[in-house]
Amino acid sequence: MDNIKYNVLIPKIRQKFILNTLKENKRIDNRSFYEYRALKIRYGHLPNADGSAEVSLGNTIVLAGVKVDITNPFPSEPDKGIIIVNAEFPPVASPDFEPGPPDENAIELARIVDRGLRKPEIVDLSSLCIVPGQKVYRIWIDIYALNHDGNMIDAAGIAAVVALMNTKYKKFTFVQDKGLVDTGEKAQLTLKNFPVYVTHVKIGDHILLDPVLEEESLADCKITTIVSEGNLITGIQKSGVGGISLDELEKIMQNSINLYQTIKENIQKEVSKNG
């Protein structure tokens, strides 16, 4: 269980500076406490992937690629397609990352992104069935960190959703005696909802949205709230060592809901700009 260093060590003097800045109700990059960093989205730029998106949140860059193949369904859900989320933090993203299989941080990130997609059935899994009990589509979502500057979860969430939105896969039909036949057509994946991942950190008594790496490393804990259409919360994850009160949690959840529409529109605006 040897882990890569997700957080950075911050010199004491720098810690003091960051905390003092917060005391004056300011952040080290001059944002307000509930302000997102600049969002940039590029998508569909990797032709071999069935869907792709590269999301920058300030200096954080995350890439998501989608591949669709055909497999046997799970016995418990014979008429449903399969969705798998994987994440890796390769050494390109940070001097502290080392090559190797995904560690607990990467696995946690993948499972949080998965949480926002699976149970709320963002992708209509029933539409991904070709032959019930035998053949279904399987959607692989692979998330790669390209530059780590904090809050990879939100960036990964946006990347996964945008990559799914522009996923086109080969349409197969089942023909008696011949088996699966490529129709030569491509099907477009449709999403039933629009989940947004909103991460706050708690540093002392301060609650900050979209932390940069230094803020995240200094934080007592980090709360990711997944919000979907209709002001519904479709997932929560607390991570990091440190406790938080119920009042603070409620404030964070309420704030995430308040921010949902703005963030969603911001993503849609970026997407329409770079079509």
Add this chain to the structure above:
Amino acid sequence: MSEYKRVDGRAYDEIRPVKAEVRVLKNADGSAIFELGNTKVIAAVYGPRELHSKHMASSYESLVRVRYHMVPFSTKDRKSQPFTRREIEISKVLKEALSASIRRELFPRSTIDIYIEVLNADGSTRVASLNAASLALADAGVFMYDLIAAVSVGKINGQLVVDLNEYEDQNSDSDIPIAFMPSLNKVVLLQMDGTMSLEEIRQALKMAKNAADKIYQVEKDCLKGSLESVLKVYGLL
């Protein structure tokens, strides 16, 4: 709200019978068994002890390592994979929750290793694990800010219920494992899967807090009982 009757006939805010016992393993510095109905978990604590890969050590505080694992016969179908992604994620969040309760600054350069085995899984295994691990830490005499009391709460057929069993876990609209340090009013673990409105979450957390307070009492009674039996051996009680 539709009428939902719980499969085991419990009230919505009723937890399953709780059993807690410490000092169950001789070799470990601290150990505990924690049961919520048919969910049975055993935890062993070693440490604070010397850390062998020294580069991992911190000169400021003790390292905390947690391994949450389900034994192959703990589930309905035999679990053949040695260590799943689910177990890795749960180990991580349990480590962070337990770290929050330990006064790590008292044991620099050392490690505290916590090993958790789920012996029988019937839902809510991660919160049962947290309760077992927290008791084992107390049994080992590790300095802590507070015990951890953890419980799950979920929504099934529109009804909020506490302490989900396997059936409820698989058929729920959403579930929330949550852990408190009750005396300090702090949440140290929180996850949520499924869909809920903010108002529902608010109610769910309130139900969870009440249930956690009951578990906290069981934990304290368990430790008190253990201490009394030791004192009796020495004729001090």
